Amino acid sequence: xxxxxxxxxxxxxxxxxxxxxxxxxxxxxxxxxxxxxxxxxxxxxxxxxxxxxxxxxxxxxxxxxxxxxxxxxxxxxxxxxxxxxxxxxxxxxxxxxxxxxxxxxxxxxxxxxxxxxxxxxxxxxxxxxxxxxxxxxxxxxxxxxxxxxxxxxxxxxxxxxxxxxxxxxxxxxxxxxxxxxxxxxxxxxxxxxxxxxxxxxxxxxxxxxxxxxxxxxxxxxxxxxxxxxxxxxxxxxxxxxxxxxxxxxxxxxxxxxxxxxxxxxxxxxxxxxxxxxxxxxxxxxxxxxxxxxxxxxxxxxxxxxxxxxxxxxxxxxxxxxxxxxxxxxxxxxxxxxxxxxxxxxxxxxxxxxxxxxxxxxxxxxxxxxxxxxxxxxxxxxxxxxxxxxxxxxxxxxxxxxxxxxxxxxxxxxxxxxxxxxxxxxxxxxxxxxxxxxxxxxxxxxxxxxxxxxxxxxxxxxxxxxxxxxxxxxxxxxxxxxxxxxxxxxxxxxxxxxxxxxxxxxxxxxxxxxxxxxxxxxxxxxxxxxxxxxxxxxxxxxxxxxxxxxxxxxxxxxxxxxxxxxxxxxxxxxxxxxxxxxxxxxxxxxxxxxxxxxxxxxxxxxxxxxxxxxxxxxxxxxxxxxxxxxxxxxxxxxxxxxxxxxxxxxxxx
Amino acid sequence: xxxxxxxxxxxxxxxxxxxxxxxxxxxxxxxxxxxxxxxxxxxxxxxxxxxxxxxxxxxxxxxxxxxxxxxxxxxxxxxxxxxxxxxxxxxxxxxxxxxxxxx
Amino acid sequence: xxxxxxxxxxxxxxxxxxxxxxxxxxxxxxxxxxxxxxxxxxxxxxxxxxxxxxxxxxxxxxxxxxxxxxxxxxxxxxxxxxxxxxxxxxxxxxxxxxxxxxxxxxxxxxxxxxxxxxxxxxxxxxxxxxxxxxxxxxxxxxxxxxxxxxxxxxxxxxxxxxxxxxxxxxxxxxxxxxxxxx
Numbered sequence: 050x051x052x053x054x055x056x057x058x059x060x061x062x063x064x065x066x067x068x069x070x071x072x073x074x075x076x077x078x079x080x081x082x083x084x085x086x087x088x089x090x091x092x093x094x095x096x097x098x099x100x101x102x103x104x105x106x107x108x109x110x111x112x113x114x115x116x117x118x119x120x121x122x123x124x125x126x127x128x129x130x131x132x133x134x135x136x137x138x139x140x141x142x143x144x145x146x147x148x149x150x151x152x153x154x155x156x157x158x159x160x161x162x163x164x165x166x167x168x169x170x171x172x173x174x175x176x177x178x179x180x181x182x183x184x185x186x187x188x189x190x191x192x193x194x195x196x197x198x199x200x201x202x203x204x205x206x207x208x209x210x211x212x213x214x215x216x217x218x219x220x221x222x223x224x225x226x227x228x229x230x231x232x233x234x235x236x237x238x239x240x241x242x243x244x245x246x247x248x249x250x251x252x253x254x255x256x257x258x259x260x261x262x263x264x265x266x267x268x269x270x271x272x273x274x275x276x277x278x279x280x281x282x283x284x285x286x287x288x289x290x291x292x293x294x295x296x297x298x299x300x301x302x303x304x305x306x307x308x309x310x311x312x313x314x315x316x317x318x319x320x321x322x323x324x325x326x327x328x329x330x331x332x333x334x335x336x337x338x339x340x341x342x343x344x345x346x347x348x349x350x351x352x353x354x355x356x357x358x359x360x361x362x363x364x365x366x367x368x369x370x371x372x373x374x375x376x377x378x379x380x381x382x383x384x385x386x387x388x389x390x391x392x393x394x395x396x397x398x399x400x401x402x403x404x405x406x407x408x409x410x411x412x413x414x415x416x417x418x419x420x421x422x423x424x425x426x427x428x429x430x431x432x433x434x435x436x437x438x439x440x441x442x443x444x445x446x447x448x449x450x451x452x453x454x455x456x457x458x459x460x461x462x463x464x465x466x467x468x469x470x471x472x473x474x475x476x477x478x479x480x481x482x483x484x485x486x487x488x489x490x491x492x493x494x495x496x497x498x499x500x501x502x503x504x505x506x507x508x509x510x511x512x513x514x515x516x517x518x519x520x521x522x523x524x525x526x527x528x529x530x531x532x533x534x535x536x537x538x539x540x541x542x543x544x545x546x547x548x549x550x551x552x553x554x555x556x557x558x559x560x561x562x563x564x565x566x567x568x569x570x571x572x573x574x575x576x577x578x579x580x581x582x583x584x585x586x587x588x589x590x591x592x593x594x595x596x597x598x599x600x601x602x603x604x605x606x607x608x609x610x611x612x613x614x615x616x617x618x619x620x621x622x623x624x625x626x627x628x629x630x631x632x633x634x635x636x637x638x639x640x641x642x643x644x645x646x647x648x649x650x651x652x653x654x655x656x657x658x659x660x661x662x663x664x665x666x667x668x669x670x671x672x673x674x675x676x677x678x679x680x681x682x683x684x685x686x687x688x689x690x691x692x693x694x695x696x697x698x699x700x701x
Numbered sequence: 702x703x704x705x706x707x708x709x710x711x712x713x714x715x716x717x718x719x720x721x722x723x724x725x726x727x728x729x730x731x732x733x734x735x736x737x738x739x740x741x742x743x744x745x746x747x748x749x750x751x752x753x754x755x756x757x758x759x760x761x762x763x764x765x766x767x768x769x770x771x772x773x774x775x776x777x778x779x780x781x782x783x784x785x786x787x788x789x790x791x792x793x794x795x796x797x798x799x800x801x802x803x804x
Numbered sequence: 805x806x807x808x809x810x811x812x813x814x815x816x817x818x819x820x821x822x823x824x825x826x827x828x829x830x831x832x833x834x835x836x837x838x839x840x841x842x843x844x845x846x847x848x849x850x851x852x853x854x855x856x857x858x859x860x861x862x863x864x865x866x867x868x869x870x871x872x873x874x875x876x877x878x879x880x881x882x883x884x885x886x887x888x889x890x891x892x893x894x895x896x897x898x899x900x901x902x903x904x905x906x907x908x909x910x911x912x913x914x915x916x917x918x919x920x921x922x923x924x925x926x927x928x929x930x931x932x933x934x935x936x937x938x939x940x941x942x943x944x945x946x947x948x949x950x951x952x953x954x955x956x957x958x959x960x961x962x963x964x965x966x967x968x969x970x971x972x973x974x975x976x977x978x979x980x981x982x983x984x985x986x
Contacts, residue, residue: 675799675801676796676797676799677796677799678724678733678796678797678904678906679906681725682725682906682909682913685721685910685913685914685917686913688917689913689916689917689920692917692920693916693920696920696923702820702823702824703817703819703820703822703823703936704819704936706930707925707930708823708827709860709864710921710925711921711922711925711926712827712831712860714918714921714922714925715831715918715922716830716831716834717917717921718914718915718917718918719831719837719838719914719918720834720838721910721914721917722838722910722913722915723837723838725904725906725907725909725910725913725914726838726903726906726907726910726911727838727903727904728902728903728904729843730892731885731892732838732843732846734885735847735850735885736837736838738850738877738881739834739837739838739850739853742853742854742857742877745857745869745873746857746860746861749861749864749866749869750864752866752939753864753865753866753937754930754935754936754937756937759865759866759937759939760939760943760944760946760947761947763866763868763869763939763944764944764947764948764951764952766866766872767868767869767944767948768955768956768959770869770872770873770876770877771876771959771962771963772959772962773881774877774880774963774966775962775963775965775966775967776966777881777884777885778884778966778967778969778970779966779970779973781884781885781888781970781974782969782970782973782974783973784888784892785888785891785892785973785974786974788891788892789976794892
């Protein structure tokens with residue numbers, strides 16, 4: 050069975066190579082190879098994941114892997130090309146392959162009019178290969194290889210419409226900010242090598258207890274640094290909103306469901322490392338929950354539909370890191386899975402909306418689309434309800450587990466902020482729904498004639514994604530803390546949980562846990578109702594109907610206390626400006642100073658030596674006059690010198 | 702004064718100095734050769750003077766001086782022949798115009 | 805009437821007067837050789853210098869070498885030099901500078917050499933006799949043909965080579981003979 054593992058990787062890689070080499074000749078059919086490769090990979094991946102989750106042989110409870118060949122056979126250092134699957138990998142495999150496949154199918158319709166779509170599918174396949182390599186790798190160096198590759202694919206895909214300057218700039222920004230985090234990860238790998246002498250992950254986890262505590266903290270911090278870059282946490286969060294310049298399927302796949310989860314996966318996979326350094330876990334939780342509230346606050350005022358979803362992604366990723374930081378490992382993976390599905394659904398839905406209104410992304414020019422694009426509307430509503438955490442959809446279970454874990458493990462401040470963010474999430478999601486689908490139509494009249502539902506290749510994936518968004522929580526997360534997912538992932542995290550000394554308290558529906566769940570649901574309900582009052586709602590099935598009140602919104606945002614919050618939020622809390630001032634302006638000045646130093650002093654010295662030599666040579670050359678009498682004078686002078694010198698010396 | 706070796710040696714030293722100056726400072730090649738002859742004569746004078754004042758050496762000194770005169774003659778012959786050959790080529794007897802070895 | 809050893813009514817010996825006169829002539833004519841503008845006059849001054857030197861050789865008690873000096877130097881070398889001067893002067897070339905650019909440095913160097921030699925000579929006590937010795941010609945001849953016969957022969961070969969070489973260097977190129985023309 051482990052022989053199937055390389056197949057999961059080879060299929061998308063082969064798809065990339067074939068589409069890249071041949072696809073430009075057949076632009077209309079370029080997608081066929083790519084989609085078939087990804088569907089086949091999904092089949093194999095699902096089989097492998099099922100076997101791993103059911104603990105069937107040869108995986109067992111601890112997972113198994115195969116080593117394909119020795120990648121770097123150097124003396125004193127070696128790294129293998131090896132793949133490893135355990136229940137954690139299986140969960141990620143399910144998410145990556147399923148959403149990847151659905152995004153590929155969706156892209157057939159979305160990119161139907163784009164002449165460069167052979168490139169698009171090639172890049173998408175390369176991305177699938179890279180992400181699967183990252184997930185399946187068994188040693189840190191291979192993870193790093195996959196890490197960098199997904200960064201590269203993100204660059205290629207964000208800047209897919211490269212003639213557009215904003216897209217190219219956004220792609221560059223994403224890559225550079227990612228690089229900052231990647232440096233931390235590279236340093237972590239080097240530290241692991243010097244301390245432990247091996248890069249194989251299972252071997253490292255087994256021996257990690259023997260490392261001095263300062264090194265444990267350092268390694269854990271550096272690994273988290275890499276995760277911060279890839280998963281866009283504060284302060285490296287600035288690239289994700291700009292990454293929305295790419296096509297919507299890219300946003301759905303990379304920036305919602307897969308690549309940004311790589312950081313969460315890495316931290317979860319390295320749970321023994323983090324378990325040995327509880328100080329770093331506090332840092333993780335702090336940064337995670339801070340990002341959550343920061344992003345949620347910015348999402349309040351954004352007018353681009355994809356930006357709202359991008360900030361929402363940042364916020365939910367913050368939740369996941371907060372969950373990892375407080376020690377609720379399984380809850381984080383649960384949220385990762387459910388978030389992957391409903392955020393993917395939301396992004397694809399937004400793509401469908403954008404497609405319908407003729408590539409317009411500003412929500413202020415939408416409105417009243419409920420009747421015109423019904424399937425999109427229905428699925429998007431399901432997604433919005435799921436992310437808001439309304440029971441019994443998936444988001445409720447996963448978010449609740451996170452908040453419950455935070456509360457019970459003693460991180461009350463994390464619980465408090467997370468509680469607040471749950472309400473904020475519900476508010477801005479229903480603001481989005483109100484501005485897009487309900488209320489009067491602000492659509493440009495010329496575009497209004499052309500509004501049509503998307504083709505079946507696009508709505509099919511939407512419906513297919515809506516199902517797990519609705520049901521996943523019930524399927525694998527219920528009953529809470531004893532459901533299927535906990536059973537599957539228990540062997541992965543049990544050592545770390547046991548080592549942290551925390552006793553797993555049983556879920557008490559009529560005790561603490563129940564109270565927390567009811568409190569969260571109440572806050573969410575209040576937030577939704579407020580959003581309805583301000584932005585309108587039209588759900589005839591439930592008898593809900595209200596008109597949006599833009600004047601009231603404007604009055605609220607102009608209020609003295611709130612107006613500063615409004616301005617800060619719509620300026621993204623000036624982080625981009627700070628970065629620009631620090632790195633672009635001052636960095637530019639530093640670079641100019643270094644250039645001056647290099648040109649004037651360094652080059653001047655080197656050139657100066659050359660010039661001095663040449664000039665000296667030119668001057669000394671004049672001694673060679675070619676005239677014997679001059680040479681004879683030299684002889685006479687030398688003779689005099691020697692004679693006088695001899696006489697002086699003899700006189701002493 | 703004529704009985705002391707010093708005066709003859711001083712005389713020959715001064716004659717040598719004059720010859721050196723002429724060799725280093727004149728432009729005409731033949732002037733240089735004449736200066737060389739002066740220097741050779743100074744050396745000859747030294748040898749003869751030593752021979753006159755040191756009885757054991759006087760015969761040898763004379764012989765050596767005769768040989769020196771012979772060699773000086775040979776050298777003058779060849780030197781002047783060279784100067785004439787160069788003159789035929791360069792049309793000038795001035796040595797500072799023979800600078801083909803100039804860098 | 806016999807002349808005394810010294811100048812009458814003084815203590816200056818004839819030897820000294822002769823030596824001083826000859827020495828002044830030698831140096832003076834040498835200076836003229838190296839400083840005069842007209843090169844023919846330089847050659848004539850050189851002849852005068854050689855003649856005075858011959859006189860000094862006589863004062864030193866070596867008439868054979870004095871005779872050789874007159875014969876070879878004045879009779880052969882000076883004539884050779886004068887012929888060479890004649891053959892290498894162009895009539896219409898304007899006489900330009902006599903001295904090189906480095907004349908000053910050369911004068912300094914020459915003066916220094918002279919001073920150094922003088923200082924050395926004066927500072928040394930020569931382990932020599934206090935008066936001149938007359939050299940007999942038969943002694944010279946004996947030594948020349950017994951002890952120094954090899955250098956004597958070598959010098960004769962040298963002279964032959966020099967003469968032949970000189971002739972070869974100085975002759976005109978023969979006119980090219982046309983062998984193709986009948």
